[in-house]
Amino acid sequence: MSHNSIGRRNQLKALKVDLAAFINEKNCHPILLRLAWHDAGTFDRHAPSDRCGGANGSIRLQEEMGHGANAGLSKGITFLRPFVEKHSPVSWADAIQMAGALAVELAGGPKLAMRYGRVDVEAAAVDGNLPDAMASNPAQHLRQVFERMGFNDRDIVALSGAHTIGRAFKGRSGVTNNGYGDEAATRYTKSSAVARADGRAGVGMPGGRSWTPNWLTFDNSYFIESLRQPREELLWMATDQALHEDPRFRPHFEEFARDQDAFFHAYAQAHKRLSELGSNFLFDITV
Ligand code: HEM
Incomplete structure (x- = not known):
């Protein structure tokens, strides 16, 4: 492993320790799992790769947070912001997915084989890709x-x-x-x-x-x-x-x-x- 990767790994490890303590203290497991799901769940495998959405941190952007499906989720971003800043240059996409995985594990769920190194995108996902609880069929x-x-x-x-x-x-x-x-x-x-x-x-x-x-x-x-x-x-x-x-x-x-x-x-x-x-x-x- 290169010098660089060791540094990145230590940074992610430190982020994990901080996030776990925070989730455990705040009991905010659910909102962080939902945040991770809503960042990733915009993915469209039929769309071109520069516009396919997914686990790319775009939910942090105001435009996407304003989508109807994301009502109430900005609190999740507020929770994560100090950790992303403290552990910079960790990406939002990684921090969001790490928090979602920790939420599952700390609540007693299965261990998740997560990997990190995601790059953030700067454009919001298209609106309307997440499921609608009130759908007629x-x-x-x-x-x-x-x-x-x-x-x-x-x-x-x-x-x-x-x-x-x-x-x-x-x-x-x-x-x-x-x-x-x-x-x-x-x-x-x-x-x-x-x-x-x-x-x-x-x-x-x-x-x-x-x-x-x-x-x-x-x-x-x-x-x-x-x-x-x-x-x-x-x-x-x-x-x-x-x-x-x-x-x-x-x-x-x-x-x-x-x-x-x-x-x-x-x-x-x-x-x-x-x-x-x-x-x-x-x-x-x-x-
Ligand atoms: C199958 C289609 C799904 C629909 C229609 C749906 C819809 C919803 C709705 C309406 C809420 C309530 C939001 C609120 O009022 O605060 C909610 C909460 C939640 N959803 Fe889903 N969801 C779906 C799938 C998923 C998936 C795949 C995950 C994660 C893998 C997930 C994780 C959560 C969590 C953890 C909450 C609780 C958030 C909180 O307590 O703050 N959902 N979902």
Whole structure:
């Protein structure tokens, strides 16, 4: 390994230590995972490589952050900015993907085989490539959107299992009436709730509606909980519903509900691919 790569690797290692401490303290795992997904998920494999979107840091740009699908995500950029500045010249694209991967791992999810060295782009992705939770034919819509990224049915179901962590808010996506603060929270999203993998208290900002009771823990409860009725005070969108109603999605959904290892394996593979969509790697470093 050259002198240069050792320096870069040490820099990325230091960033990882700082980010892990911050995520653990703030309980902001979900928003950082969503930020990483929304940076990468604009990728269009049919578009020319200079306009294909993907995990290239473009979500930091005001124009892209202003896209409807990104409502509420600017907080993720505000969280990461001091770390990107402190560890300069680390790229935004790397910092965003590192934070998303750490969010999964620190919440108890699978270890992700991440690589770093992405170059940032200076132009926003095109608007409208991310999925719409209110689509009128959700199964068809999901296939259309994820086909552009190169994902198949099993990948779609596995990646959607990321909703095992996190919440939706009235003032962001508007898919729920639960807003910010304890008054608008469910029993699972109040400041007194315990949702972390290590059983410690702390929810970051209270409020919103989660898919699962332990929404700061990355496990297969997204799949298990959805099969349990009634789902009081939990979120379930039409696109979530499509995953166990559609005959080609359902076998994967049921397998992941039965077998957490199968979910983790499929998720880890799909997440790694997601994190590299459209990325231009100047070097190739694992930390
Ligand atoms: C399958 C299509 C998908 C749709 C329609 C969808 C839609 C949504 C919506 C509407 C929210 C609520 C946002 C808010 O109100 O704050 C949300 C949150 C979230 N999504 Fe998805 N999503 C999809 C796939 C994914 C994927 C593939 C991932 C990651 C790999 C992901 C990760 C998350 C996370 C972690 C949150 C919680 C954010 C937070 O708590 O701040 N989603 N998603």
